[in-house]
Amino acid sequence: MAGSKAFFLAILGCACLCSSVLAVRELSDVAMVDRFERWIVEHGHVYEDAAEKARRFEVFKDNVAFIESFNAGNNKFWLGVNQFADLTVGEFKSTIANKGFKPISANVPTGFKYENLSVNALPTSVDWRTKGAVTPIKNQEQCGCCWAFSAVAAMEGIVKLSTGRLISLSEQEIVDCDTHDTDEGCGGGWMDGAFEFVIKNGGITTESSYPYKAVDGKCKGGSKSAATIKGYEDVPANNEAALMKAVANQPVSVAVDAGGRTFMFYSGGVMTGSCGTELDHGIAAIGYGVESDGTKYWILKNSWGTTWGEKGFLRMEKDISDKRGMCGLAMKPSYPTEQK
Template sequence: MVSSKAFLLAILGCACLCSSILAARELSDAAMVERHEKWMVEYGRVYKDTAEKAQRFEVFKDNVAFIESFNAGNTKFWLAVNQFADLTNDEFRATKANKGFKPISTSVPTGFKYENLSVNALPTTVDWRTKGAVTPIKNQGQCGCCWAFSAVAAMEGIVKLSTGSLISLSEQELVDCDTHSMDEGCEGGWMDSAFEFVIKNGGLTTESNYPYKAVDGKCKGGSKSAATIKGHEDVPVNNEAALMKAVANQPVSVAVDAGDRTFMFYSGGVMTGTCGTELDHGIAAIGYGVESDGTKYWLLKNSWGTTWGEKGFLRMEKDISDKRGMCGLAMKPSYPIE
């Protein structure tokens, strides 16, 4: 039979343990509050009242827990707390930064100028940044015009390869002026349609001449063209080998499903695993390569600033079993022709 003394000691021990757990939790919460405060300062986040701040803190805390749990696993890539850390995944999926690509169900078939190239004759690694064909990372902000950034990135690349000059071109001109087709500025658009506008418009002006504002604006007619294209083609759908042929020769516009939580907080490494194929975000394929462990990857340029991903860039696994490609990147690729 347990003595009263032993019973009392057990109770006291339990009380001390509970107190320690509560103290640890309070310390942990205090540290998380401080972390949230620093994050708010870093990203210039301001809330309308204490209630919203408390709500956002809980979301922030949940996201941090998810990121740390993911990074503790055995994966080929990792996540980090970034500018989206106080958004739920549902909110992120609905934000304009993650909605901007509007694929059409039917399109007119085009030629594919790289059809007869042999994949075996292509270089094993391509990075158009090293050839000076990629401008620095840009940030679309809360305007859903990823389609414009994707199209401009591909166009900047082919102009550099054709003329020898890398020119930062204007996404805002597309946002403001390309409004007579299916493109709708900050409400979304399609890269092929952007290419069509550039052809009809006689080119696109420079970023410095028509700066990005991250909102729909009135078209400033008469902007001096800095570069133009003669046409555009689609890469054969669901064909990573065909996409490789195109990317080996120029930067290519691609669309992906960017709604997954791991995409939301991607920070580095080669993204592997599974993700959706409901295309909602336009980016640019600017190369490909092979990791030291043999993992093949696509090199992609995003438009969410340098605090996301590998200083704004992303690597995704290449040649997966799903013909649509990682996150659907092989479903709707296209490129301009100079």
């Protein structure tokens, strides 16, 4: 009798425990649904139907779990639930990172005017934002033209340094009008190609005169030039010291591998650790510095709006053992030369 009673109590206890676990799980799901609904409103997402929304919710849950697990670890940077939280890594790579970037296999050799500078004579930190050479963060949205945003950021910097004027230049003019060779607007391109276009075009107009539409459009010929460049040069490949020389003197276009999950959800701190080198995204190096713990980093301007990263910017570890740099950022940097 005593044995039967003990068995009954055990079954009852198990049932209560299972019921409690289910209740907690249900409460957790309710909280996650509420979080998802608030995220949808925040980012203005609209889904085709209930089935698509349900599928996106499952992806959202998985991404949130990854982000929270990563942030619980001992890392120098942290992740956030940003505008990409309903995308799988594969979708992100094909629509946000890889889409719109076509790195050329080989560059035509150029000069490097900063070659003879001594790294030891360079300042320990540089931030072109504090010198008024960086425009506010922009957002390429669904158009695969990161290459145009990267090139424009570098050109805005050299125009400021050459003329004293910070002018927001038009990515859309490049998207619409630079459609030759490897450059195909929202279909992809390369920063050096954008520089070549501006030189041949006799300049580039302002953002306000030729506003960004995030789609391929018909070239509006005859736009009034607001600025132009003399030429462009490529930084010696796989050489962070050479890149430092260039960035100490002006903002520089760089290419990175942005297809990783940590890059996708980067929210702040100095990105460290392993990273790929399959270049799939163009951004701009606008400075460098050193953390209080001695970690050296690059300051990078992205084109995914202010809800990504440090209000649109990124800090990435500098001077790592891999000569290609973190995420390959030292593989193919380039910069425009002075305004004519």
